[in-house]
Amino acid sequence: MINVFIVDDHPLVVEGLKSLxxxxxxxxxxxxxxxxxxxxEILQKVNIDIAFLDINLPDVNGIExxxxxxxxxxxxxxxxxxxxNERTIIGRMMQNGAVGYLMKSSxxxxxxxxxxxxxxxxxxMNVTMSETVVDKSLTVPFLTRRxxxxxxxxxxxxxxxxxxxKLFVSPTTIKTHRENLLMKFGVSNTASLIKVAAQQGLLEx
Amino acid sequence: MINVFIVDDHPLVVEGLKSLxxxxxxxxxxxxxxxxxxxxEILQKVNIDIAFLDINLPDVNGIExxxxxxxxxxxxxxxxxxxxNERTIIGRMMQNGAVGYLMKSSxxxxxxxxxxxxxxxxxxMNVTMSETVVDKSLTVPFLTRRxxxxxxxxxxxxxxxxxxxKLFVSPTTIKTHRENLLMKFGVSNTASLIKVAAQQGLLEx
DNA sequence: ATTAAAATCCGCTTTTTAGAGGATTGACTT
DNA sequence: AAGTCAATCCTCTAAAAAGCGGATTTTAAT
Numbered sequence: 001m002i003n004v005f006i007v008d009d010h011p012l013v014v015e016g017l018k019s020l021x022x023x024x025x026x027x028x029x030x031x032x033x034x035x036x037x038x039x040x041e042i043l044q045k046v047n048i049d050i051a052f053l054d055i056n057l058p059d060v061n062g063i064e065x066x067x068x069x070x071x072x073x074x075x076x077x078x079x080x081x082x083x084x085n086e087r088t089i090i091g092r093m094m095q096n097g098a099v100g101y102l103m104k105s106s107x108x109x110x111x112x113x114x115x116x117x118x119x120x121x122x123x124x125m126n127v128t129m130s131e132t133v134v135d136k137s138l139t140v141p142f143l144t145r146r147x148x149x150x151x152x153x154x155x156x157x158x159x160x161x162x163x164x165x166k167l168f169v170s171p172t173t174i175k176t177h178r179e180n181l182l183m184k185f186g187v188s189n190t191a192s193l194i195k196v197a198a199q200q201g202l203l204e205x
Numbered sequence: 206m207i208n209v210f211i212v213d214d215h216p217l218v219v220e221g222l223k224s225l226x227x228x229x230x231x232x233x234x235x236x237x238x239x240x241x242x243x244x245x246e247i248l249q250k251v252n253i254d255i256a257f258l259d260i261n262l263p264d265v266n267g268i269e270x271x272x273x274x275x276x277x278x279x280x281x282x283x284x285x286x287x288x289x290n291e292r293t294i295i296g297r298m299m300q301n302g303a304v305g306y307l308m309k310s311s312x313x314x315x316x317x318x319x320x321x322x323x324x325x326x327x328x329x330m331n332v333t334m335s336e337t338v339v340d341k342s343l344t345v346p347f348l349t350r351r352x353x354x355x356x357x358x359x360x361x362x363x364x365x366x367x368x369x370x371k372l373f374v375s376p377t378t379i380k381t382h383r384e385n386l387l388m389k390f391g392v393s394n395t396a397s398l399i400k401v402a403a404q405q406g407l408l409e410x
Numbered sequence: 411a412t413t414a415a416a417a418t419c420c421g422c423t424t425t426t427t428a429g430a431g432g433a434t435t436g437a438c439t440t
Numbered sequence: 441a442a443g444t445c446a447a448t449c450c451t452c453t454a455a456a457a458a459g460c461g462g463a464t465t466t467t468a469a470t
Contacts, residue, residue, distance in 0.1 A: 016221030
């Protein structure tokens with residue numbers, strides 16, 4: 001019997017998963033949690049085989065949670081739960097010990113396949129996602145604090161001069177940061193820079 | 206007894222809603238559909254009070270479906286089902302006859318309240334969303350086919366000349382489209398254009 | 411048939427960014 | 441003490457976009 005644990009703050013998703021898994025002989029949902037704090041309390045009491053982790057939790061994000069679970073309970077297999085727009089974060093999730101991910105738009109069959117495959121020591125990824133996307137996500141560039149700051153201001157529509165004024169530095173400095181951003185993201189202009197940044201969730205509101 | 210109909214291509218969401226509504230005295234889920242085509246077949250046979258419509262259906266989008274339902278069955282109340290990133294489309298949905306919207310992250314209570322409120326002739330909107338967001342969503346600019354196309358190519362990092370070559374038109378034409386895009390979005394440069402476009406879900410993949 | 415909207419085109423000027431090739435300072439690591 | 445890296449600054453040139461003022465032709469809707 002595979003003991004499944006669901007961590008997601010969306011009741012719809014939790015209920016949906018429970019409902020889809022109900023009646024499957026070798027699988028049982030033994031607990032659910034709406035946030036990382038709750039999740040930890042449960043993990044200490046309940047014996048878990050597989051944990052589904054939402055990437056956007058209210059307190060800690062799924063990536064951190066995954067890392068922590070892997071640290072304390074290395075035998076628990078974590079599967080990331082994602083929506084379409086969060087695909088690019090999957091690479092980071094895998095680097096932090098997840099052994100699978102499942103899009104919330106997956107079918108019942110995919111869900112069950114994911115659980116069994118992961119339980120038997122394998123990896124699971126939605127087939128709809130090509131390796132290229134995974135590769136892309138793995139190349140999320142490391143940005144310095146300053147670069148992130150400049151990136152945000154660029155996305156807000158500010159020019160180099162405006163940003164320079166705001167940060168009390170020279171426009172050439174901002175220009176350099178901008179060039180480094182283009183280089184790190186492997187793009188050739190601002191438009192694609194902002195696009196990939198947005199897709200990787202680096203631009204909040 | 207309130208007859209509820211769910212149209213969503215995500216099994217998780219369908220199952221979640223069914224499961225959350227199961228056992229509520231005055232509400233019953235009488236049918237579900239995974240796309241607009243299926244939905245229409247069911248609507249002709251089954252008596253529906255309230256229809257939950259996903260905004261991103263595989264065939265027709267939820268906005269179109271809402272419009273068509275309102276045209277044929279004016280008594281059916283449509284509630285838009287949205288995820289966080291689709292918030293901005295809600296304005297259009299309401300303009301096409303929806304009387305409510307519900308985020309997929311809503312709680313069971315909100316869900317039930319939405320159904321009852323709408324059934325009794327009222328409107329329902331998640332309280333978590335302020336009017337400012339709704340205002341924003343109402344100002345999602347209407348883009349022509351060509352403008353959407355050009356927007357996508359701009360986001361891909363292409364210059365006016367490159368886009369012009371690809372579309373077999375003059376660079377000045379692309380320039381005009383670009384100006385119109387900036388104007389419609391109320392922004393002053395490409396960076397913020399791509400940012401808001403991305404936030405409004407206009408840039409896929 | 412008329413009108414409105416969309417899509418197409420042009421020239422001109424100014425501003426902004428990209429591209430190339432540098433250099434210096436300070437902080438932290440080894 | 442040497443090395444690495446982030447952050448800062450510089451010049452010059454070329455390319456691209458923004459801002460201005462137009463115009464014509466399809467296409468669709470009433």
